[in-house]
Amino acid sequence: MGQTILIAGAGHAGGCAAAMLRQLGWQDGITLIGDEPYVPYQRPPLSKAWLTGDESADSVVLRPAGFYAAAGIALRLGTHVTGIDRAARTVTLSDGDLLAYDTLILALGARPRRLPVPGAALELRSIADADRLKAVIRPGGRLAIVGGGFIGLEVAASARALGADVTIIEREDRVLARVACPVMSDFFHTRHQARGVRIVSGAQVAALEGTGGDVSGVRLSDGQVIGCDSVLAATGAVPNDETARAAGLSCDNGIIVDLAARTEDPAIFAIGDCTRRPLPLYGRMGRLESVPNALEQARQAAGLICGKPPPAPEVPWFWSDQYDLSLQIAGLPFDATEVVLRGDLEAGRFALFHLAADGAVQAVEAVNAATEFMGGRRIILRRKQLTRTRIEDMSVSMQELAA
């Protein structure tokens, strides 16, 4: 009897780890455990094409359902891991089953942060969430979105495309406060306002008003009430690290892993949104909620398990599509002391370079500027230093800047 790999979590990270193990030649057992009724699918479309178009579970799956049987990957859907016995190398499932493992990969994901007030707020993580949201977005309907991050802004753009009335309620003094710099926040604020989105920033939610399952408004701490028919909570995500913590694995807002996605237990890996991982380019640990991170860590774990050399380090990156704007962010602006604009902000085709004190490029935020994004990734990876003058000079090509 061969070795068994259990993968707890069938999102992007778990699904790709399973597929990657087969690509790398793993011959023994793989079981993929997911609490949703679907085979692994792509979540990014849920805030965009799922709401505005005719996407279905079949059109967003990473691989067709038949792939798993053909690849010898056992699926346990509609259940999740509730406990890990590290000494016995078993996991308990929510349906009561006990499964043994030789290697366990935790791909437990994250869940939307709940609003601190009671009431019937929608959230967006899963297909079921997206279906509930889609059902309330209609022409003339009033949607209040609490949180002006990527998810909040993407849903705002989709809801406007469908003719809904949208108000974004943001706790910070600007949208995208956690993920982009003030210049970028201003840019997206302006573009959303131009499309008819109302943005209330510096606002604390005090209560949801309404009776029964219906919401009629969001009351802010200053007494103002934002009238609405439905509320979406889009205030970030919380890592699902409780099961790992209960099993004695080190966690700190995410399961602690190394650059091969190993936990401190040699039989247990952790990948994706549920992890806190080293960021070697930045000399610190961090939790990255992104598809590229999920895939990078899936490659790290699968590579080590299959005895392959470790994959080359990657620059963290993120993307968001809103209206006709393609935002691509390379790197993280840790220790940045200067922001330099390259391109035309008014025309909506530009990039913001974040420089450390020594001129090293830490991050590049690009809007409809794929060359700057791609060049930025290379520059960051090579820890290249640039000056403001050269970055601003559009007669200097990105190829020259990255050379």
Place this chain on the structure above:
Amino acid sequence: MPNITYIEYNGTRHPIEVAVGKSVMQGAVENNVPGIDADCGGECACATCHVYIDAVWLERIGRPPAGSQEASMLSFAAVTQPDSRLSCQINVTAALDGLIVRMPEGQH
């Protein structure tokens, strides 16, 4: 269905039937062909579905238009050549039956 042959960097050939309307990238991913990562799922945002198009086919399929997002992404993809394309941007049609694409040494 059109038959597309994906050739890994190490020479391993994967002849695959891909439904019309899918992208060349989807054909690879759905069949777990190694060498095409497609991190962004087909948004033309990551350049990890990079392939080289067999010379005979490049004329028919064409190169990405200058100034397009695909051309921009390719300008910094790993190990590009004049026959490079992003496979998420090539839609499979009946006319692509017999297409041969080769994968680069790496996508990252």
